[in-house]
Amino acid sequence: MRARGRAKGTIRKKCLTIGADHLVTLTYRTNVEDRERVLHDLGRLRRALSRSGCSMPYVAVLERQQRGALHPHLAVKGFQDVRLLRRCWYKIVGNGQGQVNVRGPRPGSSPVKLARYLSKYISKDFDNMPREFEEHRYFCSLGVKVPTEKHEFVLDRSAKDVERKMYTLMRQEALRRVGVRCCLAEWMGGSGTYGWMAGFEDASIRWGNGSSQPVPITSSS
DNA sequence: CCGGGTAACTCGCGTACCCT
DNA sequence: AGGGTACGCGAGTTACCCGG
Known part of the structure; x- marks a missing residue:
């Protein structure tokens, strides 16, 4: 069914x-x-x-x-x-x-x-x-939004620094697909070798170029 | 304080339709 | 035949009010 x-x-x-x-x-x-x-x-x-x-x-x-x-x-x-x-x-x-x-x-x-x-x-x-x-x-409960875009990635346990770079790439890809006005949800497995990232449209915040955090959009801007 | 009633709203489900 | 998608119905959630 x-x-x-x-x-x-x-x-x-x-x-x-x-x-x-x-x-x-x-x-x-x-x-x-x-x-x-x-x-x-x-x-x-x-x-x-x-x-x-x-x-x-x-x-x-x-x-x-x-x-x-x-x-x-x-x-x-x-x-x-x-x-x-x-x-x-x-x-x-x-x-x-x-x-x-x-x-x-x-x-x-x-x-x-x-x-x-x-x-x-x-x-x-x-x-x-x-x-x-x-x-x-x-x-x-109400308000649990299921992401429309999701990417999963698996990293080798022995990989060094790859995790951070992959994380950055994943974030860039999520922002490209969903748009810079969005919030990101993520989860990383215990060993750091498995995880996911999802983007939700959110007009109240905006990701700047290369920034690691979104900035809130004030009513004046 | 607690439970029941109610209204507004959310969203899961079944189904039909289209495409491959 | 099976997967993707859209749509309408109505079950379920939540907040608020009121009475015991």
Whole structure:
């Protein structure tokens, strides 16, 4: 199905865009199979976190356990307050009636791997997850823009100074394609041998010739 | 403080069409 | 046949208001 590929690709790109490196798993003690209930609880959690000043960009998917119970996985960026998450989740599902598990980045893990991990759930459950017409397979906070232009590069571990030069070339190419009025998002793998860069149109800033940082455009200019 | 209702807005999904 | 793209529908998100 074409929607599967599109959903997988979008999840992967959104995870990379927000730089997701932590995975939050919310579960119920009881066997909750009602999708409406899970989405409702997820909405309440989001609202509770928002009111606590802890609104976070996320990409969420639902996974079905072997017993049939649904539970959400959330890909988020950076360390989240587990105690706050737990307190809010327990308020919603009842004290001790659920689990909150936050998994941080492991050695060798990356936003790329987490993105693959989440998109795997989509393809895995695509065929066996009961789903009504127009229901979404995944959910994310608003404003997560998927880049329209993206270049990936791989460098040899033994390369010296190549990384910096390649980085400069990548930036020049991104600015050439997207335009100098843009902001750049990037991610570099742990070993520095793999990464990506993406450009987003942004009329409020401008890259000058040879500058390493964009400068804000004031209303007078 | 918290939950529910509502409205405006965003954007995922299915689908049709075109091109290779 | 399969990939790319555009479009409309409507599910989902968010902010705000109000009542308990």
